[in-house]
Amino acid sequence: MPSASSFRPVIGVKRPAGGVCRTFADKSSAMPEAKEGAKGPNMEQQEHVSEEAAKMAKMTGGEGPDIEGTGTPVQEILAGDKEARKQAPQVMKDSIKAGTGAQNAKPATGRSFSTMARRRAADMTPGIDESAGLPPSMLPTADQRALYAQEQQPLAPQPVQEEKKGHKFPLPALPLPSNGNKDHRYDPVVDQITNLLMRDGKKAVAQRNMAAILSTFRTAPPPTYNPLRPLLPGAPPASHLPLHPVLYLTLAIDSIAPLLRIRSQRGAAGGGVALQIPVPLGLQQRRRTAFTWILDAASKKRSRGSGKDQFALRVAEELIAVVEGRSTVWDKRAAVHRLGTTARSNLTHGNRGRR
Amino acid sequence: MSSSVCLRCFKRALIPPESSSSLTTAHRAAFSTSPSLSANPPKKKPSVGKTQGKSQAKPGKTLRLTKNKRVQTGRPPAPGERKALRKRIVLSNTNALDVPGLENLTTENVKDTGRLRELEGRVLGFGEDTVDAMRALEAFKPGQGWSLFKRPAALVRKDMIELGEAVQNAKENNSVARRVVFGERGSGKSVLLLQGMAMAYLQGWVVLHFPEARPITNAQTAYQPIQTAEGETIYVQPHYIAGVLGNIAAANRGLLNDLRLSKQHKLPIPLQSNISLTRLVELGARDPQLAYPIWKAFLSEMTAPSQPEKQGQLRPPVFVGMDGVDHIMRMSAYLDTDMKPIHAHDLAIARDYASLLSGKTPLPNGGIVMAATSASTRPAVPTLDHFLARKHAETHAQALTTIRDALLDQAKTAKSIQDIDLTNLEALTPASFPPPLALQAQNLQYLVLRFHDQNASLHSLRKYLHSFAPKLPEWNPFEAMDQHVADVMQTGVGVTKMEGLSKEEARSVMEYYARSGMMRGAVTEGLVSERWTLAGGGIVGELERGAVRARF
Structure with missing residues (x-):
């Protein structure tokens, strides 16, 4: 899960400070002098397309174009040069030694229980070449695998607190954490999604729905990942998800969350056409957009049963469909990203100025 | 002279609702003055003529709102399918971890009371056999959280151990324990009932269970009046009883297969004299019209004295359970011919259960009659509430009376007030008493300690102790008491509050x-x-x- 970022970049290029610019009507022959360190109008060019694609791929966890051009990768040099291998940094030596191509990574198999469970009929699964396997970016790193395996072990109940030094319960560690209050009682994703589930201000109903969604995650068979729809990099093995429903929810929401939205600026393109400007979204907004799409998709489904929890069940099914790559929400996300790519030239709209 | 019974109603009453609903032919009154609602739709006007009225909108120019059109995709759910999905009971979660070292509730554990005591405070699973039987009796309920764990398991509580002792006692002495369990919502009443049934089942008892009392009284199943031998009118619910008999047959099949009929019963159909009880019960389960006579025959077989020397005449102890018993402790939603509500105890099946609970129907081979109230679907049952509160207070009042009597004995013999042993009194915790007694216990503790501290005379202490008597909840004399319920509850039924x-x-x-x-x-x-x-x-x-x- 990406950490909440307070930094939000400003779109467009700042105009140079007043006074430095020389207008066409300026008669004085003295050329204005730029301030020390100030940047001129053409000094901040946009990045090359492939550079931008590489950055985007890095964010989404894919492998972008090779921006280093025709350079030879270090690994290839090392493979051929024995001397260079000796001098190589420790990290590279380790990776060579361990042979950690991501292909070798396997989820830890420390589960004592069977995962034989109901599987969906073969015709319902989207066409996946089983032999292809998951893209390397989706597989967890060694550290993450160790962490998940550790989490998977049922925590042994700790002995009743043995030392009591005059306090019934141990004193809290000081300083108190800044989030140690009621507003941070629940996981931030659960909190936000509960509020988005809420209708007519009925929070208790929303909380019950949230509990039903998480219970569905616990009891539904583990999802099957779809290599065509890569989730966030470093997603845990699918079999770990049912026992960690909050992670399940977070993975689904964050994987589907769009990076940007399209702002339509009327009158900017001329001719009555709205100019479409991509705007990057913050973490909360990304999650909100993603969950709104999921709610839209879920409300179009039909309930199979009757009773109070049907809505929650439909939302849970849609979230599972997201993780399994069956959901139509993926298309929505791809469409927004595609539009963002085509409209990226409009980013400089503010810079061009109006006549 | 016109008849007092409307003939059309009479005709309708002859067809049981269950059978009429399944009939495909539509019933229609022979004559009706009300306008027909199912008239043919008006004919569509022939093709769109441009010269016809202006109101005719041109195709393609109307506002088509897809949200206003209901598009039927796929097969609509069959009747009852959605409810079945809601009430489905899932007893296993394949994702949950298998708890290492989770023991089962076994016959060996249950038979030995000392062994059961050792297991207090531990979680015990139910064996596969037990789960099947309990599932057949509908003892697992939706919403109890069984679906989250690998397999069903429940905590061994103090109340369960007491129940296990009662089961042992009933088996050894052929005695009957009658008990009503009440308590807050979610306090474990239904699960205690389940554990009781599991313990009885594991020891070879016949287990009868009414999983919910509510459908007996809420006027959702068909009913018909019959006359008892005493000339009273009672009402039988054939379809409901058939369902219960089906459950009983499924859960106790292994046991009832070996038991044979021992009496001659007056039944509408001829029976072989030596058929097994499973066969008897299944006959009733299959045909609702036979269900009630067969239920009576089955009950009389179960309450017949055991004859182990004859083959198939052994009669094991019986466990009779009912959940949500407060629903049969009030007026039912059924109406009699005078349009007056029928008391639930005039419904045959509730009447039989009530007579078991009150001990009117004896169980000569021993048994337990247990009822749990329902706190989530609670009807107003003032009489039952009163007796539950009073009997609960009585058990606590006894502790107060013992302490008072002990103090009085000492006060008679002691030379001064300082010689009196107050350890029992000081150990008293007033907060553990039900509300009306808590204050009294507090007063007793406080005043006797005051007497002691002030070195008062023994006479004044004796005077106070003589005047002290625990006050029990009293019935408000200005309200009418439900006599049917009072008759049942005044017969030595025990009560247990789940804490x-x-x-x-x-x-x-x-x-x-x-x-x-x-x-x-x-x-x-x-x-x-x-x-x-x-x-x-x-x-x-x-x-x-x-x-x-x-x-x-």
């Missing part, structure tokens, strides 16, 4: 949750204490809600 778990028990349950992988995080003393308090003092249902379902 919250202790912190040790709560810890044991929470460890089970953590080991199943359903609760994340370490089970520490602080967490147990927090959850116990938030669960209203260890109400187990709330504990599960707070620790497993709502805690993320």
Whole structure:
């Protein structure tokens, strides 16, 4: 899960400070002098397309174009040069030694229980070449695998607190954490999604729905990942998800969350056409957009049963469909990203100025 | 002279509702003055003529709102399918971890009371056999959280051990224990009933169970009047009884297969004299019109004296359970011919259960009649509430009376007030008494200690102790008491109040949750204490809600 970022970049290029610019009507022959360190109008060019694609791929966890051009990768040099291998940094030596191509990574198999469970009929699964396997970016790193395996072990109940030094319960560690209050009682994703589930201000109903969604995650068979729809990099093995429903929810929401939205600026393109400007979204907004799409998709489904929890069940099914790559929400996300790519030239709209 | 019975109603009453609903032919009154609602739709006008009225909109120019059109995709759910999905009982979660070292409730554990005592405070699973039988009796209920764990398991509580002792006692002495369990919502009444039935089943008892009393009285099944031998009118519910008989046959099949008829019964159909009881019960389950006579025959077979020397004439002890018993302790929703509500005890099946609970129907081979109230679907039952409160207070009042009597004895013989032993009095915890007694216990404790501190005379202490008597809840004389209910409750029925778990028990349950992988995080003393308090003092249902379902 990406950490909440307070930094939000400003779109467009700042105009140079007043006074430095020389207008066409300026008669004085003295050329204005730029301030020390100030940047001129053409000094901040946009990045090359492939550079931008590489950055985007890095964010989404894919492998972008090779921006280093025709350079030879270090690994290839090392493979051929024995001397260079000796001098190589420790990290590279380790990776060579361990042979950690991501292909070798396997989820830890420390589960004592069977995962034989109901599987969906073969015709319902989207066409996946089983032999292809998951893209390397989706597989967890060694550290993450160790962490998940550790989490998977049922925590042994700790002995009743043995030392009591005059306090019934141990004193809290000081300083108190800044989030140690009621507003941070629940996981931030659960909190936000509960509020988005809420209708007519009925929070208790929303909380019950949230509990039903998480219970569905616990009891539904583990999802099957779809290599065509890569989730966030470093997603845990699918079999770990049912026992960690909050992670399940977070993975689904964050994987589907769009990076940007399209702002339509009327009158900017001329001719009555709205100019479409991509705007990057913050973490909360990304999650909100993603969950709104999921709610839209879920409300179009039909309930199979009757009773109070049907809505929650439909939302849970849609979230599972997201993780399994069956959901139509993926298309929505791809469409927004595609539009963002085509409209990226409009980013400089503010810079061009109006006549 | 016109008849007092409307002939059309009479005709309709002849067809039981269950059968009429399944009939395909439409029933229609022979004559009706009301306009027909199912008239043919008006004919569509022939093709769109441009010259016809202006109101005719041109195709393609109307506002078509797809949201206003209901598009039927796929097969609509069959009748009852959606409800079946809602009421489905799932007893296993393949994702949950298998708890290592989870023991089962076995016959050996149950037979030995000492062994059962050792298991107090531990979570025990149910064996596959037991689960099947209990499932057939509908003892597992939706919404109890069984679907989250690998297999069904429940905590061994103090009340369960007492129940296990009662089962042993009934088996050895051929005695009957009659008991009503009440308590807060989620306090474990239904699960205690389930554990009781499981213990009885494991020891070879016949288990009869009414999983819900509500459908007996809420006028949802067909009923018909019959005359009893005493000339009273009672009402039988053929379809409901047939369902119960089906459950009984499914759950006790192994036992009833070996038992044969011992009496001649007056039944509408001829029967072989030596058929097994399974066969008898199944006959009733198959044909609702036979269900009630067969239920009576089955009950009389079960209450016949056991003759182990004759083949097939052994009669094991019987466990009779009912959940949501408050629904049959009031007027039912059925109406009699005078349009007056029928009391639930005039419905045949509820009447039979009530007579078992009151001891009017004896169980010569021993048995347990147990009822649990329902706190989530609670009807207003003032008479039952009064007797439950009074009997509950009586058990506590006894403790106060013993302490008072002990003090009085000492006051008679002692030389001065300082010689009196007050340890029992000081150990008294008034907060553990039900509300009206708590204040009295507090007063007793406070005043006697005051007498002691002030070195008062023995005479004044004796005078106070003589005047002290525990006050029990009294019935408000200005309200009418439900005599049917009072007759049942005044016959020595025991009551048990389900209290919250202790912190040790709560810890044991929470460890089970953590080991199943359903609760994340370490089970520490602080967490147990927090959850116990938030669960209203260890109400187990709330504990599960707070620790497993709502805690993320």
